[in-house]
Amino acid sequence: MDSFRQTPLLLSVFLSILSFSASFTPNMSHYIDCGATSNTLVSGFFPRTFTADDNSNLLSAKNTFFLSNPNNSSTGSLYSTARVSTSNFKYSFTMLTNSSNVLRLHFLPFSNQSYNLSTAKFSVKALNSYILLDNFTVTDTSSPTIKEFFLWTDSSDLAVEFIAQNNSLAFVSAIEAFTAPPNFLDGQVPLTIDNAELNGDLVKQVLETVYRVNMPGPLIIPQNDTLWRTWVTDDPYILNSAASQNQTVSTQLKYNPPEGSSEEIAPQTVYNTARIINTTTDQFDSNSAFNINVTWSFTVKSGYHYLIRLHFCDIISKTNSLDTGLVFTVYIMDYLPLINGLKPTAYTTFASEPFYLDFITPVTSTQKITVKISLDRTRSSIRNALLNGLEIMKVHNLSLSGTNNNSQSKNSRTIILGASIGGAIVLALILSCLVLVLCKKRQKKPASDVKETQVMWSPMTGVVNSSVDTSSKSGGLTTIGASPRVDLGLLISFNHIKMATNNFDKNNIIGVGGFGEVYKGVLNNGTEVAVKRASSRSNQGLPEFQTEIEVLSQIRHRHLVSLIGYCDERSEMILVYEYMEKGPLRNYLYGTDLPSLSWKQRLEICIEAAKGLHYLHTGYSQTIIHRDVKSTNILLGEGFLAKVSDFGLSKLGASIGETHVSTAVKGTFGYLDPEYFKTQKLTDKSDVYSFGVTLLEVLSARPVIDQTLPREEINLAEWALLCQTRGQLEKIIDPRLVGKINENSLRKFWDIVEKCLKDYGMDRPAIGDVLWNLEYCLQLQETEVRREPYEDSGTSVAHFPEVPCQKDAVKCNEPRNWNFR
Numbered sequence: 001m002d003s004f005r006q007t008p009l010l011l012s013v014f015l016s017i018l019s020f021s022a023s024f025t026p027n028m029s030h031y032i033d034c035g036a037t038s039n040t041l042v043s044g045f046f047p048r049t050f051t052a053d054d055n056s057n058l059l060s061a062k063n064t065f066f067l068s069n070p071n072n073s074s075t076g077s078l079y080s081t082a083r084v085s086t087s088n089f090k091y092s093f094t095m096l097t098n099s100s101n102v103l104r105l106h107f108l109p110f111s112n113q114s115y116n117l118s119t120a121k122f123s124v125k126a127l128n129s130y131i132l133l134d135n136f137t138v139t140d141t142s143s144p145t146i147k148e149f150f151l152w153t154d155s156s157d158l159a160v161e162f163i164a165q166n167n168s169l170a171f172v173s174a175i176e177a178f179t180a181p182p183n184f185l186d187g188q189v190p191l192t193i194d195n196a197e198l199n200g201d202l203v204k205q206v207l208e209t210v211y212r213v214n215m216p217g218p219l220i221i222p223q224n225d226t227l228w229r230t231w232v233t234d235d236p237y238i239l240n241s242a243a244s245q246n247q248t249v250s251t252q253l254k255y256n257p258p259e260g261s262s263e264e265i266a267p268q269t270v271y272n273t274a275r276i277i278n279t280t281t282d283q284f285d286s287n288s289a290f291n292i293n294v295t296w297s298f299t300v301k302s303g304y305h306y307l308i309r310l311h312f313c314d315i316i317s318k319t320n321s322l323d324t325g326l327v328f329t330v331y332i333m334d335y336l337p338l339i340n341g342l343k344p345t346a347y348t349t350f351a352s353e354p355f356y357l358d359f360i361t362p363v364t365s366t367q368k369i370t371v372k373i374s375l376d377r378t379r380s381s382i383r384n385a386l387l388n389g390l391e392i393m394k395v396h397n398l399s400l401s402g403t404n405n406n407s408q409s410k411n412s413r414t415i416i417l418g419a420s421i422g423g424a425i426v427l428a429l430i431l432s433c434l435v436l437v438l439c440k441k442r443q444k445k446p447a448s449d450v451k452e453t454q455v456m457w458s459p460m461t462g463v464v465n466s467s468v469d470t471s472s473k474s475g476g477l478t479t480i481g482a483s484p485r486v487d488l489g490l491l492i493s494f495n496h497i498k499m500a501t502n503n504f505d506k507n508n509i510i511g512v513g514g515f516g517e518v519y520k521g522v523l524n525n526g527t528e529v530a531v532k533r534a535s536s537r538s539n540q541g542l543p544e545f546q547t548e549i550e551v552l553s554q555i556r557h558r559h560l561v562s563l564i565g566y567c568d569e570r571s572e573m574i575l576v577y578e579y580m581e582k583g584p585l586r587n588y589l590y591g592t593d594l595p596s597l598s599w600k601q602r603l604e605i606c607i608e609a610a611k612g613l614h615y616l617h618t619g620y621s622q623t624i625i626h627r628d629v630k631s632t633n634i635l636l637g638e639g640f641l642a643k644v645s646d647f648g649l650s651k652l653g654a655s656i657g658e659t660h661v662s663t664a665v666k667g668t669f670g671y672l673d674p675e676y677f678k679t680q681k682l683t684d685k686s687d688v689y690s691f692g693v694t695l696l697e698v699l700s701a702r703p704v705i706d707q708t709l710p711r712e713e714i715n716l717a718e719w720a721l722l723c724q725t726r727g728q729l730e731k732i733i734d735p736r737l738v739g740k741i742n743e744n745s746l747r748k749f750w751d752i753v754e755k756c757l758k759d760y761g762m763d764r765p766a767i768g769d770v771l772w773n774l775e776y777c778l779q780l781q782e783t784e785v786r787r788e789p790y791e792d793s794g795t796s797v798a799h800f801p802e803v804p805c806q807k808d809a810v811k812c813n814e815p816r817n818w819n820f821r
């Protein structure tokens, strides 16, 4: 019996030894035993030799000396000596250029009769500009104090300087400086909370580890950790441990880097244990609203941004099935960043695969970071939640001399913030150049290097910008990019999109277009989005994808569907748009059970769509031709607010693959400008033609091509023109509208349609003229309603009133043979 019970333990020891054999070897490493005269071997599963800094050329200073702990048997031999000085001294470590590095400083104060290291007060500066520790003193003499930092080096030199305060000492017991494991900080794009914003990529920030916790335990000591870290237990931080329970497994876990976690990101000991919620089925059954939060609270210094890294491994349901896996909720700072429910299977491939999520949050006045887990009763069949580990890192501000080591990202940010709103066009150019540079850079790299160019993405920024729109009623035009920040923040990681759509759950599909499938999703901040995922993509990727996206992202208008972000990771090409709850205009015209729209509503929708198109044609520095105007590309939001969608995509669509081009052309055949068809020359007047067909569709509420109809009626545009010459225009009017349209309004409307459908682009009006005339149409309809409130508008007009002509607008035709009854 006993030996049987021992098996898991033996197995885990054996597995630990296995992982030891594959231990991480940094590209560049310096392990220094400061003040020592001979090297020190630190044993354990991951042993290392710390070299003596005595006579080492790493150290540059005149007045340093070493101090020996007279009482050295009580602590590890690494701490039996210290490098000490009453003035400044500096270590210079050679690291890889453009690399992320770990710097660990060890301090254990002691004293002999002449010096007392507990009284030392000093500062530590790195890379000649970052104050890592300020007026620092170490009072704990019982165990070493270890300070850990992550530093980006864009040269080969990592300088660490110790600055003694007046009449005081500076000292250090040991130093580790080594290249960070691959993807340690750039493995994913963090989710940002509360408008958090970093000055460039996370990997280029100076970070200081402030908490590293293994939920619920055990304590992991450096000798037992894959990256020589200490992971403490969560007992001091958990607020309601009675609501929780320990969960432990002893199985070998399957890591799946680079998207998932790796042994260097956190060892198995972290993922093998978790804090879960202590619940019973009874509690559930007796109260449908029953829930429990398990809460941790961490005291931090306010005025900084913090990286919060949560480690998860679903050791409860132990499945990789999307349907039966665990789903739960995580709160950070009482926000709800994972509003969709955190579904481990959306992040992992294997059952019980470890993964982690990064969040960036500012901490202003609270001085606390709280993390809660709770049940998601609506989504999960398994009623629980878990947290395996947590790390909190402080993002250091640049201080003092201001010498900028992260020039790349910071300079570009400076340019952008410096650009005024009025200079939006200049800004667009700068951004395009930036994108081009990035794309060029990327092209040279292998596909696996894609993450290199990822930028911080803040969903909040995206939302702020799409709602910034303060268009005036007259023209509906707005200036571009009220806040330029969004343009650098459009990249969304594949993982986040996966989460937003529940791993592209088929139930979330809201449409299929030429570009691919469209899913409804919810971002971490609660914003509903439409996610368009290209169904295939050439292996070498599309440099023009990014360029195009950056231009599209500049285009913000009340009547254009905003691009919120995109994903260009792995072999994915995904666009994220604002979600339009009522869907395409077509659904309100025919083919569904949706209520029919009144003539007034239809006119308003057409006017709004025309405003969107007008902005595309004239509102930007260059004319943007939509190429695919149709009723399915006019989307309706709350209160039937209409927005034009999918602009600029046809070109992209054409690059994806030939099958898509042909389907796209086929799908929009009835709208196609005949002149474009003949000459292959696309102009803004091609959009006007398609818009004219769309107006007809709105009037008649039938498909523009309907093969089931008699031959002459198949093509709506042809049929309408035929009806007009026969004086039977009433045949094309939606039966639900008959008798409800003011005749003047209708005549004006037909007038516009006819002009739009002219064979030659030069004979068609500009979209601005179409817009004005549609507004006039609406006026005519409204006037009638106001004049005869008790009568069905448009039924009792005895004669055509004068229809005044707008200069340069659609010319008013002579009254024709109208025949409405």
Ligand SMILES: *[C@@H]1O[C@H](CO)[C@@H](O)[C@H](O)[C@H]1NC(C)=O
Pocket: 025, 026, 027, 179, 181, 182
């Ligand atoms: C070490 O550096 C080389 C070349 O600079 C690189 O190919 C390799 O991936 C690096 N290895 C690690 C573990 O960072």
Ligand SMILES: *[C@@H]1O[C@H](CO)[C@@H](O)[C@H](O)[C@H]1NC(C)=O
Pocket: 070, 071, 074, 110
């Ligand atoms: C030496 O270590 C022992 C045990 O930790 C401690 O009681 C004693 O005070 C230490 N002596 C000095 C001089 O630090």
Ligand SMILES: *[C@@H]1O[C@H](CO)[C@@H](O)[C@H](O)[C@H]1NC(C)=O
Pocket: 068, 069, 072, 073, 080, 081
């Ligand atoms: C610390 O003590 C060990 C024996 O326990 C001794 O070998 C070593 O020399 C001592 N180190 C120093 C710096 O005094």
Ligand SMILES: *[C@@H]1O[C@H](CO)[C@@H](O)[C@H](O)[C@H]1NC(C)=O
Pocket: 097, 098, 154, 408
């Ligand atoms: C480091 O990065 C900069 C900016 O990206 C680049 O210009 C430089 O060539 C890189 N150096 C090395 C050695 O990779």
Ligand SMILES: *[C@@H]1O[C@H](CO)[C@@H](O)[C@H](O)[C@H]1NC(C)=O
Pocket: 065, 066, 067, 068, 112, 113, 114, 115
């Ligand atoms: C304390 O250490 C310093 C530096 O090693 C040494 O010069 C001094 O003599 C020591 N004092 C005593 C009382 O041992």
Ligand SMILES: *[C@@H]1O[C@H](CO)[C@@H](O)[C@H](O)[C@H]1NC(C)=O
Pocket: 111, 116, 117, 118, 119
């Ligand atoms: C060293 O300084 C600390 C702080 O001032 C003091 O508490 C401690 O007693 C001193 N130790 C010795 C041996 O003087």
Ligand SMILES: *[C@@H]1O[C@H](CO)[C@@H](O)[C@H](O)[C@H]1NC(C)=O
Pocket: 134, 135
């Ligand atoms: C550090 O000490 C110096 C001098 O005592 C003082 O001027 C400075 O403000 C201190 N810095 C902090 C962060 O307390």
Ligand SMILES: *[C@@H]1O[C@H](CO)[C@@H](O)[C@H](O)[C@H]1NC(C)=O
Pocket: 166
């Ligand atoms: C350092 O000491 C000098 C002289 O004792 C004094 O003038 C200066 O103000 C001190 N600086 C700080 C920051 O305490």
Ligand SMILES: *[C@@H]1O[C@H](CO)[C@@H](O)[C@H](O)[C@H]1NC(C)=O
Pocket: 216, 217, 218, 233, 245, 246
């Ligand atoms: C849970 O883990 C903590 C930390 O390791 C430990 O103190 C506690 O006793 C454990 N509780 C249970 C119920 O196993």
Ligand SMILES: *[C@@H]1O[C@H](CO)[C@@H](O)[C@H](O)[C@H]1NC(C)=O
Pocket: 013, 016, 218, 219, 220, 221, 223, 224
């Ligand atoms: C380190 O790992 C070994 C083997 O798993 C274990 O026996 C030992 O207790 C661990 N040490 C600590 C402090 O956890």
Ligand SMILES: *[C@@H]1O[C@H](CO)[C@@H](O)[C@H](O)[C@H]1NC(C)=O
Pocket: 241, 242, 243, 244, 245, 246, 278, 279
């Ligand atoms: C779980 O809750 C029950 C009562 O609801 C309690 O008796 C038990 O001790 C709790 N378990 C833990 C590990 O706290």
Ligand SMILES: *[C@@H]1O[C@H](CO)[C@@H](O)[C@H](O)[C@H]1NC(C)=O
Pocket: 291, 292, 293, 331, 334, 372, 374
């Ligand atoms: C859990 O915490 C969230 C966020 O603070 C709060 O809205 C919710 O009411 C809490 N639930 C329970 C059961 O305490």
